Amino acid sequence: MKAPGWKTLPAGGLITEAGNAVTYNTGSWRTLRPAVDKQACRDCLICWVYCPEGAVKVKDTRFLGIDYAHCKGCGICASVCPQNVIEMQKE
Amino acid sequence: MDRKIAVTGDAAAAYAMKQINPDVVAAFPITPQTEIVMNFSQYIADGEVDTLMIAVESEHSAMSACVGASAAGARTMTATSANGLALMWEILYIASSTRLPVVMPVVNRALSAPINIHCDHSDTMGARDSGWIQIYCENAAEVYENVIMAVRIAEHPDIRLPVMVCQDGFITSHTLEATDTFDTDTIRQFIGEYTPFYPLLDTDNPVTYGPLDLQDYYFEHKRQHSDAMVRALEIIPRIFHAFEKTFHRKYGFVEEYRLEDADIAVIVLSSTAGTAKATVDHLREQGVRAGVLKLRFIRPFPAKAICRALQNIKAVGVMDRSDTFSSRGGPLYSEITSALYENKQSIPVADYVFGLGGREIDPRMIETIFNQLLHIMNTQRVEQPVNYIGVRE
Numbered sequence: 001m002k003a004p005g006w007k008t009l010p011a012g013g014l015i016t017e018a019g020n021a022v023t024y025n026t027g028s029w030r031t032l033r034p035a036v037d038k039q040a041c042r043d044c045l046i047c048w049v050y051c052p053e054g055a056v057k058v059k060d061t062r063f064l065g066i067d068y069a070h071c072k073g074c075g076i077c078a079s080v081c082p083q084n085v086i087e088m089q090k091e
Numbered sequence: 092m093d094r095k096i097a098v099t100g101d102a103a104a105a106y107a108m109k110q111i112n113p114d115v116v117a118a119f120p121i122t123p124q125t126e127i128v129m130n131f132s133q134y135i136a137d138g139e140v141d142t143l144m145i146a147v148e149s150e151h152s153a154m155s156a157c158v159g160a161s162a163a164g165a166r167t168m169t170a171t172s173a174n175g176l177a178l179m180w181e182i183l184y185i186a187s188s189t190r191l192p193v194v195m196p197v198v199n200r201a202l203s204a205p206i207n208i209h210c211d212h213s214d215t216m217g218a219r220d221s222g223w224i225q226i227y228c229e230n231a232a233e234v235y236e237n238v239i240m241a242v243r244i245a246e247h248p249d250i251r252l253p254v255m256v257c258q259d260g261f262i263t264s265h266t267l268e269a270t271d272t273f274d275t276d277t278i279r280q281f282i283g284e285y286t287p288f289y290p291l292l293d294t295d296n297p298v299t300y301g302p303l304d305l306q307d308y309y310f311e312h313k314r315q316h317s318d319a320m321v322r323a324l325e326i327i328p329r330i331f332h333a334f335e336k337t338f339h340r341k342y343g344f345v346e347e348y349r350l351e352d353a354d355i356a357v358i359v360l361s362s363t364a365g366t367a368k369a370t371v372d373h374l375r376e377q378g379v380r381a382g383v384l385k386l387r388f389i390r391p392f393p394a395k396a397i398c399r400a401l402q403n404i405k406a407v408g409v410m411d412r413s414d415t416f417s418s419r420g421g422p423l424y425s426e427i428t429s430a431l432y433e434n435k436q437s438i439p440v441a442d443y444v445f446g447l448g449g450r451e452i453d454p455r456m457i458e459t460i461f462n463q464l465l466h467i468m469n470t471q472r473v474e475q476p477v478n479y480i481g482v483r484e
């Protein structure tokens with residue numbers, strides 16, 4: 001798809017379509033990948049609270065996994081995990 | 092009802108702001124702009140406006156608060172001078188490229204170092220490429236009228252750029268002048284209700300302000316910004332026309348004074364235009380055909396109007412109240428010579444840097460410039476393109 005030119009874009013660099021960050025994959029920026037030991041996870045969801053990218057997938061009160069299309073590999077989840085079950089591994 | 096009042100340039104700016112009654116003013120006081128903020132605060136204390144005044148801790152914060160308020164959907168104003176403007180630098184670009192129509196009276200003052208509180212144009216000239224519209228005023232009446240006009244220019248849907256309304260520190264800002272004022276209702280009708288674009292407070296239509304904008308979109312946004320300035324050149328004359336119809340005051344990008352039959356002319360901004368006009372009157376009595384071209388706008392740069400005004404002039408002196416330290420004199424000199432070059436007008440032009448840090452400029456000094464221009468006209472040669480007037484050797 002061809003990106004819009006300057007004559008049709010909203011002025012001022014505004015994004016007028018709410019929530020379109022989901023179409024912008026930032027996962028390719030990652031050099032370290034959070035690997036989660038799901039067996040040992042206690043579903044406390046502290047990683048979900050701290051993740052700055054909203055890249056922790058959750059259903060109801062259960063931890064489902066990491067959204068690798070958007071996770072930038074910052075490692076905050078690994079450092080806040082009270083169970084120490086998230087390990088940052090080289091991509 | 093129109094009324095004549097005695098005001099300083101600062102008081103004229105504050106009085107116009109009172110009649111405009113902006114939603115938000117975020118400002119920090121700095122000499123010689125202080126009286127604008129002081130007078131406007133008094134209007135708030137007296138309940139004459141219902142503006143939200145944000146007293147900030149610096150000019151960087153003042154412009155940041157203006158960006159936030161304007162993005163939220165408020166008609167927003169501030170005011171500053173010199174080092175205060177310099178401290179706003181980062182946010183000046185953010186306000187203009189986010190296309191927020193903030194209106195800011197600027198009281199021109201020299202930049203440090205050495206520290207100096209008096210007039211020159213180094214502050215706003217440094218900001219001339221920050222994407223703001225810049226208007227320069229000769230006296231308190233022009234300050235008053237341009238502040239009103241600036242609101243309509245800034246908020247025009249096809250412009251949407253912030254505007255600086257500049258006046259000379261102390262010379263204009265602290266000198267009492269008789270100034271006609273206009274009826275408040277007529278002013279409010281002229282500027283209209285403010286209709287913000289994509290206000291952040293419109294939660295039914297959420298938008299993102301200031302996202303990361305990389306190789307894929309940034310260039311397009313800057314291209315839009317350039318285009319807005321080009322369009323401003325087309326639209327502002329319509330606003331001059333509307334202003335004249337409403338308030339019976341004629342405006343243009345430039346003001347030509349006794350240029351129609353002139354041989355030589357100086358180009359000048361702000362209060363010095365008055366001194367130059369008086370000098371021209373004096374020289375005319377001696378048979379010297381001299382004239383003045385006063386620039387009211389330098390952003391957008393009215394190249395066509397300047398070239399047209401100079402078409403029969405045989406030698407031009409540019410008076411620059413700031414230096415670029417580039418070895419090529421002041422900023423107006425390089426912009427005017429390049430406009431003339433592009434238009435294939437090969438008039439000899441000399442630059443005269445003057446009045447730095449409030450150094451006095453009097454009719455005798457301007458007469459010296461005109462005498463040099465007569466010599467340049469007769470020889471059609473500019474021996475020294477960049478000259479400094481009024482400095483001790």
